[in-house]
Structure formats: C-alpha cells, structure tokens
Amino acid sequence: xxxxxxxxxxxxxxxxxxxxxxxxxxxxxxxxxxxxxxxxxxxxxxxxxxxxxxxxxxxxxxxxxxxxxxxxxxxxxxxxxxxxxxxxxxxxxxxxxxxxxxxxxxxxxxxxxxxxxxxxxxxxxxxxxxxxxx
Amino acid sequence: xxxxxxxxxxxxxxxxxxxxxxxxxxxxxxxxxxxxxxxxxxxxxxxxxxxxxxxxxxxxxxxxxxxxxxxxxxxxxxxxxxxxxxxxxxxxxxxxxxxxxxxxxxxxxxxxxxxxxxxxxxxxxxxxxxxxxx
DNA sequence: TACACCTTAAACACTTCTCTTTAACATTGC
DNA sequence: GCAATGTTAAAGAGAAGTGTTTAAGGTGTA
Numbered sequence: 001x002x003x004x005x006x007x008x009x010x011x012x013x014x015x016x017x018x019x020x021x022x023x024x025x026x027x028x029x030x031x032x033x034x035x036x037x038x039x040x041x042x043x044x045x046x047x048x049x050x051x052x053x054x055x056x057x058x059x060x061x062x063x064x065x066x067x068x069x070x071x072x073x074x075x076x077x078x079x080x081x082x083x084x085x086x087x088x089x090x091x092x093x094x095x096x097x098x099x100x101x102x103x104x105x106x107x108x109x110x111x112x113x114x115x116x117x118x119x120x121x122x123x124x125x126x127x128x129x130x131x132x133x134x
Numbered sequence: 135x136x137x138x139x140x141x142x143x144x145x146x147x148x149x150x151x152x153x154x155x156x157x158x159x160x161x162x163x164x165x166x167x168x169x170x171x172x173x174x175x176x177x178x179x180x181x182x183x184x185x186x187x188x189x190x191x192x193x194x195x196x197x198x199x200x201x202x203x204x205x206x207x208x209x210x211x212x213x214x215x216x217x218x219x220x221x222x223x224x225x226x227x228x229x230x231x232x233x234x235x236x237x238x239x240x241x242x243x244x245x246x247x248x249x250x251x252x253x254x255x256x257x258x259x260x261x262x263x264x265x266x267x268x
Numbered sequence: 269t270a271c272a273c274c275t276t277a278a279a280c281a282c283t284t285c286t287c288t289t290t291a292a293c294a295t296t297g298c
Numbered sequence: 299g300c301a302a303t304g305t306t307a308a309a310g311a312g313a314a315g316t317g318t319t320t321a322a323g324g325t326g327t328a
Contacts, residue, residue, distance in 0.1 A: 003184075003187055004184055004187035004188045004190075004191055005139065005184050005185065005187075005188040006188055006191060007285095007286070007287090009286080009287070010286090011191065014195060015195065018195055018196060022302080022303065022304085023303070023304065023305095024302075024303070024304090032287085032288070032289090033288080033289070033290085034303080034304075035288090035289080035290080035291090035304090035305080035306085036287070036288060036289080037304095038303095038304060038305060038306085039286090039287080039288085039305090039306090040286085040287075042305085042306095043285085043286075043287090047188060048188060048189070048192055050137075050138055050139050050185070051139065051184075051185040051186075051188035051189050052185075052189065053137060053138035053139075054138045054139040054140060054181065054182060054185035055182070055185050055186065055189070055242075056138075057138055057140060057145065058182060058244075059242075059243075059244065061148060061149070061152055062152065062244060103240075126243070126244070128243065128247070130243040130244075141315095141316070141317090143316080143317070144316095156272080156273065156274085157273070157274065157275095158272080158273075158274095166317085166318070166319090167318080167319070167320085168273080168274080169274090169275080169276085169318090169319080169320080169321090170317070170318060170319075171274095172274060172275060172276085173275090173276090173316095173317080173318085174316085174317075176275080176276095177315085177316075177317090
C-alpha cells in the first residue's frame with residue numbers, strides 16, 4: 001500500500017519547488033520536461049485537495065445535519081438559527097456568537113460577501129457541540 | 135475527478151455501519167456478501183489513513199516536528215509543552231495560550247473529549263511560529 | 269459446541285491514476 | 299519582440315485501486 005496519497009515523484013517535485021526552483025530547473029534535475037513537472041505538481045495539489053475533502057467527510061460522519069443556511073442569509077441570523085436548532089436537539093453549541101460567526105466564515109471565506117451568505121451552507125453538529133460546514 | 139478519496143460504495147458502507155448495523159445487515163441492504171462489506175470498510179479506513187498522511191506531509195514540507203502530545207494529556211498542559219519546546223528551537227509561537235488551545239482543538243475536534251486528548255497528536259511548527267497538528 | 273460477527277487471502281475483470289512526450293497557448297518582464 | 303515561466307490538451311503504456319466471489323480462519327458469547 002502506498003504511503004499517503006502522493007507518489008514519490010509528486011513529493012519530489014513539491015520539495016524542489018518549495019525551495020524556490022522554477023519548473024524548468026526542477027525538470028532539469030529530475031530529467032524530464034517542464035510540462036511534465038507542471039502536470040505532476042498539479043496532480044499533487046489535486047491529491048492534497050482530495051485528502052482534505054476526505055477528512056471533511058469523516059467529520060460529518062459522526063455528526064448529524066443540523067440545518068441549512070440559505071443563500072442570502074445574514075451571518076448573524078445564521079448564528080441565531082444554529083443556536084435555536086441545536087437547542088431543539090438538546091445540544092449546547094461550543095461557541096459563542098462571535099466565535100461561531102468566525103468559524104462559519106473561516107470554513108470557506110469565498111462563500112460569503114460581507115455579512116451575507118452567497119450559497120447554501122450545510123451545517124453539521126456532533127454530540128460535543130462541535131460544528132462543521134459543508 | 136473523484137470527490138475526496140472515498141468511493142460512493144465506501145461512504146455508503148461507512149454511513150450504514152455508523153448507525154450500528156452489522157456487516158451482514160449492511161451486506162443485505164446493499165446486496166452483496168459480508169466479506170465484501172468487510173473489504174470495502176477496510177479499504178475506506180486505509181484511504182482515510184492515507185488522507186491523514188498526505189496532509190502530514192504537507193505540514194512537514196515547510197515545518198519541522200516540534201513534539202507529540204500524548205493521549206490523555208490535558209490541553210492546557212499541551213499548550214505549556216508546546217511553548218517550552220518552541221522556545222528551545224528559538225521560535226516564538228504566534229498564539230497565546232487560549233488561541234493555541236482553540237487551534238489544537240479545531241484541528242480535529244473528534245480527537246478530544248472535554249479538555250483531554252484522546253489520541254496522540256503530532257505538532258509541527260514553521261519559522262513564522264505557525265502551528266500544525268497531524 | 270454452536271452461532272453470530274468480523275477478518276483475510278487469492279483471483280479476476282474493470283476502471284482509474286500516473287508519468288511521459290509533444291505541441292500549442294498565456295503571462296510577465298526586459 | 300522575445301525570453302522565461304507556467305498551463306493545457308491529447309495520447310499511450312504501465313501501474314495501482316476497486317468491487318466482487320469463494321473459501322478459510324478468527325473471536326467472543328450463550
């Protein structure tokens with residue numbers, strides 16, 4: 001079984017690139033074309049994305065769906081909604097309003113503009129009162 | 135491109151199993167053998183491991199290993215330990231104790247129960263004092 | 269012992285990923 | 299313009315992962 005998602009080739013490229021080398025320089029070192037370095041690097045980042053998505057799924061696995069924050073909602077109203085729905089389930093949310101709003105926003109900043117939600121956000125909660133946003 | 139590392143089949147099995155069903159019951163529902171459910175479930179957990187290893191690699195790419203927080207440690211003691219070890223390396227941690235505890239906890243809430251660590255957590259630090267937990 | 273539950277190994281068809289080359293296109297800075 | 303950097307698409311060979319069956323081996327418990 002492969003260790004991690006990244007191949008040796010992909011790690012090699014990422015390490016060299018991290019030191020500041022250009023794709024061409026890396027290509028010269030590992031004896032291939034710069035186009036290939038680009039492809040390998042891209043595949044590596046796609047794998048990293050997939051790894052993140054996988055762990056997100058894990059979080060939602062021991063959580064249950066709490067509510068959906070509809071597009072256009074004000075973040076402050078969203079927080080109120082979350083507290084209400086959590087209370088219905090008898091779960092105490094681990095965060096206060098300010099922390100909660102920051103957490104929602106940080107989960108994927110591009111989904112918000114100013115205080116407003118731009119696209120539906122699914123909210124999950126576990127028994128400890130942790131929240132996840134999908 | 136597949137979304138995440140897990141196949142639909144693997145997620146399906148994990149979800150059913152999470153509800154408490156036996157492998158045989160899941161097998162009946164998804165119309166296959168219990169041996170196959172076992173195989174799929176195992177593959178799913180291997181994929182989850184690989185996802186974790188992948189992100190660990192990412193952290194280590196521009197960070198170095200700082201310490202390991204042992205299972206059973208109190209989060210407050212963990213924070214103290216981190217500050218001490220960072221000082222040994224001559225690196226100033228970017229966070230105060232409260233922020234630090236929140237960051238550790240948020241890195242993967244399921245690894246904690248109340249103030250205690252449920253499984254070992256690897257801690258990485260970079261020259262800017264950013265912390266990562268694997 | 270018998271039963272329910274879980275795990276493992278081998279084998280197979282099938283699909284997907286990986287690395288590679290080649291050739292073209294986009295962006296930036298001189 | 300042109301040189302350097304990075305990106306993309308198409309195509310192919312080889313490698314790796316997936317779901318499946320069958321058959322055997324564990325573990326725990328009534």
